[in-house]
Amino acid sequence: AQSVTQLDSQVPVFEEAPVELRCNYSSSVSVYLFWYVQYPNQGLQLLLKYLSGSTLVKGINGFEAEFNKSQTSFHLRKPSVHISDTAEYFCAVSPPGSNYKLTFGKGTLLTVNP
Amino acid sequence: NAGVTQTPKFRVLKTGQSMTLLCAQDMNHEYMYWYRQDPGMGLRLIHYSVGEGTTAKGEVPDGYNVSRLKKQNFLLGLESAAPSQTSVYFCASTQGQMNTEAFFGQGTRLTVV
Numbered sequence: 001a002q003s004v005t006q007l008d009s010q011v012p013v014f015e016e017a018p019v020e021l022r023c024n025y026s027s028s029v030s031v032y033l034f035w036y037v038q039y040p041n042q043g044l045q046l047l048l049k050y051l052s053g054s055t056l057v058k059g060i061n062g063f064e065a066e067f068n069k070s071q072t073s074f075h076l077r078k079p080s081v082h083i084s085d086t087a088e089y090f091c092a093v094s095p096p097g098s099n100y101k102l103t104f105g106k107g108t109l110l111t112v113n114p
Numbered sequence: 115n116a117g118v119t120q121t122p123k124f125r126v127l128k129t130g131q132s133m134t135l136l137c138a139q140d141m142n143h144e145y146m147y148w149y150r151q152d153p154g155m156g157l158r159l160i161h162y163s164v165g166e167g168t169t170a171k172g173e174v175p176d177g178y179n180v181s182r183l184k185k186q187n188f189l190l191g192l193e194s195a196a197p198s199q200t201s202v203y204f205c206a207s208t209q210g211q212m213n214t215e216a217f218f219g220q221g222t223r224l225t226v227v
Contacts, residue, residue, distance in 0.1 A: 009154070032214055043118070043204060043218035044157075051214065090156060099164050100145050100208045101172065102216060104156035 002027040002093050006105035014113050015083055021076040021108045023091030031093040033074040034102065035065055038088045047089070050074065061085070086112045116140050120205050120219035127195045127226045135190040135222050137205030145208040146188040147172070147216070148180060150201040157204060163188055164210075195226045 007022040025031065032051050036044040048059025055067040065076045074091060088109050092102040121136045137146065144165050149157040149172075159172030161180040169180045177199060179191045188207075192199060205219040 004156075034214075036216075036218075041221075043220045044206075044216075045218070046215045049214060094214065099162065099170075100210060100214055100216070101147070101159055101162060102149075102157070102206075104149075104158070106154055106156040 002031060002095065002103045004091050004093055004103055004105035006089075006091055006108050008108050009106065010109045010111070012111045012113060013081055016080045018079050019077065019081050019085075019110065021089050021091075021110065023074045023076065023105060025072050025074065025091070025093050027072075027093060027095065029095050031095050033065075033067060034092040034094070035059065035063070035074070035076050036090045036092060036104075037061075038090065038107075040087070044090065047076070081110070081112045083112050083114060085110060118205055118207055118217050118219040120203075120222050122222060123220065124223050125225070127192075127224065129195060129197060129226060131195050132191070132193050133195065133224075134192075135203055135205075135224075137188045137190070137207075137219060138186055139188075139205075139207040139217070140186065141207060141209070141217065142185070143207035143217070144185075144210045146182065147206045147208075148178070148188065148190045149204045149206065150174065151204060151221070152201050160190065160203075195224075197226045200224060200226045 035047040091105040147162040148160040163182040166185040203222045206216040
């Protein structure tokens, strides 16, 4: 079985500041890793994913994440946030061969203040 | 581009009533899923389907049933609603193979009183 821990339930930052949202996972097998974003009253949208290859993954809206196998982490970063980045962010894992089922973390609410 | 469409968007049920949530996708995806989202819990998988005519249980299947009679539709049923089923329900679909991105609907907010 897999589990995902998002270490911060809420992260407040000021506009144009850098941000890091932390994600750790536990799994007995290799996994695919994802970050999804949920804007208020909307569904989830894929930000980025790691399947294999380069451990630094770039996504939409200027976000990037780095896969660290030894620390079983997949932290999300953005060098300068905007008000429009205010949303809830979910880290998720899916083992290859699991019919693409996703196991989600509990989410991190990013609030960008002016 | 409609993507994944959920019907209805909001519903209030009385305890013991039944209802069906409809999910429709127009991307010809093989895999479809129903998740529930509760505050502070993230999303949890209820049931899923790997193709027309097939369904399987997820992490929290009790109290729910599903059907996938047509490839584009995935129905979630509550036979006898309970207050514990108050939640936001999301449907998702995935093409599969190496295209692992899940596309989500806008959600159905269900309140059971």
